[in-house]
Structure formats: structure tokens, C-alpha cells
Amino acid sequence: MSTTVSLGGADSAGTYAGWGASWGADPYADALRSGQGPLFLRRSDGWLLPLDIERWCAGADASDLSALRRCEGPVLDIGCGPGRLVAALSARGHQTLGIDVSQAAVDRTVRLGGTALRRSVFDSLPGEGRWGTALLVDGNIGIGGDPRVLLVRVAELLAPGGLLIAETAPVDVDERVRVRVDDGRGGGSSEAGSVFPWARLGTPALLRYAGPLGWRPADQWVASERPFVALRRSHEGSHNRNR
Ligand SMILES: C[S@@+](CC[C@H](N)C(=O)[O-])C[C@H]1O[C@@H](n2cnc3c(N)ncnc32)[C@H](O)[C@@H]1O
Numbered sequence: 001m002s003t004t005v006s007l008g009g010a011d012s013a014g015t016y017a018g019w020g021a022s023w024g025a026d027p028y029a030d031a032l033r034s035g036q037g038p039l040f041l042r043r044s045d046g047w048l049l050p051l052d053i054e055r056w057c058a059g060a061d062a063s064d065l066s067a068l069r070r071c072e073g074p075v076l077d078i079g080c081g082p083g084r085l086v087a088a089l090s091a092r093g094h095q096t097l098g099i100d101v102s103q104a105a106v107d108r109t110v111r112l113g114g115t116a117l118r119r120s121v122f123d124s125l126p127g128e129g130r131w132g133t134a135l136l137v138d139g140n141i142g143i144g145g146d147p148r149v150l151l152v153r154v155a156e157l158l159a160p161g162g163l164l165i166a167e168t169a170p171v172d173v174d175e176r177v178r179v180r181v182d183d184g185r186g187g188g189s190s191e192a193g194s195v196f197p198w199a200r201l202g203t204p205a206l207l208r209y210a211g212p213l214g215w216r217p218a219d220q221w222v223a224s225e226r227p228f229v230a231l232r233r234s235h236e237g238s239h240n241r242n243r
Contacts, residue, residue, distance in 0.1 A: 022196035029104035029238035060088035063223035073132020078141040083109025136166040145197025174205035
């Protein structure tokens with residue numbers, strides 16, 4: 001696909017107000033600046049989901065490349081974090097934009113030579129309806145806590161026939177949780193962000209949500225124990241939000 005997406009006029013201020021208190025909070029920013037965890041998503045009952053800060057801050061590895069090889073046209077990396085995928089795609093000549101609600105993530109992506117904006121996926125974005133591929137990697141299918149809403153939004157962002165590449169949980173799970181970012185050092189309010197909704201989906205759950213919204217499965221694979229699914233947006237107009 002030879003489509004390009006104009007990033008002109010995209011200002012980095014964006015409309016991130018309201019998101020800053022979750023992933024934009026200090027523990028995540030500190031971890032990205034140091035390149036080190038430990039860091040977790042913590043549920044109110046104490047359940048902890050470890051966040052792989054060291055891997056996210058390293059270069060793209062073989063399992064990342066298995067997803068990047070399948071990208072088509074201009075790529076939108078949703079929740080780009082510290083930017084390893086944006087940097088790797090840019091180095092391979094893909095027009096790529098990372099978006100993230102965390103200023104520390106955007107800053108690090110730009111330092112790696114990538115293009116990134118501090119925006120929520122639910123804000124107005126450059127190139128809506130023209131992206132060739134959208135990435136939801138490292139658990140980002142959980143963004144917003146409602147997979148149907150996120151899938152509908154991603155369909156609006158992609159060009160007709162565009163590709164969503166999503167990484168799913170390595171277990172058959174379908175859960176919506178309320179979590180906060182926590183450094184695991186005692187959980188005092190100064191060390192943790194606000195509570196926000198998140199979701200965890202295995203591949204069967206993602207396919208169950210995606211089908212009725214008009215997405216077609218295009219590919220499925222596992223690389224270094226990380227499951228990925230590629231879904232193709234229909235060629236028809238926007239998906240029906242009410243389905
Ligand atoms: C599980 S981490 C994944 C990190 C990342 N993919 C990487 O390579 O490091 C989730 C990322 O999504 C971002 N995020 C959370 N909610 C978002 C939203 N509504 N829009 C865009 N990014 C969001 C967070 O700031 C965080 O960087």
C-alpha cells in the first residue's frame with residue numbers, strides 16, 4: 001500500500017486531560033526513565049499483573065519482528081510506550097506514528113527517532129480512516145477496559161481493508177478489571193496512580209468480540225510464547241457501535 005498519512009497540524013498537546021492520572025502518573029514515568037521495573041497493574045483485591053518494563057525499553061526482539069513483518073502501509077502504534085516498535089518500523093521505512101497518554105513514553109519514543117503524540121486513542125487523531133495497520137501490542141487490547149468500544153474505535157482509524165495486529169493474553173481469559181499502576185513498594189498513594197478500567201483477553205475472547213463487529217481473522221501465530229492475532233477491517237463503512 002502506498003498510502004501516506006499527513007501528520008501536519010498534529011500538536012503534541014492533544015486532549016490528554018483525564019488520562020494523565022492513570023498511566024501518566026509517576027510510577028510509570030519513573031520506570032520508563034530508568035528503563036527498569038518492578039511495576040504492576042494492581043487490582044483492589046491485591047492481584048498483580050507484572051509489566052515488562054525492561055523488555056519494553058529494549059530493542060524490538062524476534063517476537064516483535066514477527067508482528068512488524070506483517071504490517072501494511074502507514075502504521076499507528078496505539079499505546080506505543082517507550083517506542084521500540086515505532087523506532088523499529090521507522091528504521092524499516094514504514095511511516096509510523098506512536099500515540100500514548102504518558103508524556104514519558106512519548107518523550108522516549110521521540111528520543112529513539114520515532115514520531116509520537118501524547119494522545120488517547122479515543123481523542124481526535126491525524127489520519128483517521130487512512131491507517132494501513134494499527135498495533136495493540138503488550139496487552140494494549142485492554143486499553144479503555146471495554147474491548148468492543150476499542151475495536152469500534154480502531155475500525156474508525158483504519159483504512160477500509162486495514163489490518164489490526166493485536167497481542168492477546170497467553171491464557172483463555174476474558175476479564176474487565178479496575179486497576180492502578182503500582183511499583184509494588186507498599187502501595188502508598190504517592191507511589192501509585194489513579195484507578196482506571198483495563199481488560200485482559202485471550203485469543204478466543206478477542207475473536208468472539210471481533211466477528212460481530214465486522215472484523216475478519218487474517219492470521220494467528222505465537223512467537224516466544226506471545227500469541228498474536230491479525231484482524232482485517234471490512235471494506236464497508238464504519239462499524240456499527242451498537243452491535
Ligand atoms: C501495557 S503498556 C504497553 C507498552 C508498549 N506497547 C511498549 O512497547 O512499551 C500500555 C501503554 O498504553 C498507554 N495507554 C493507556 N491508555 C491509553 C489510551 N487511552 N490511549 C493511548 N495510549 C494509552 C499507556 O500509557 C502505556 O504506555
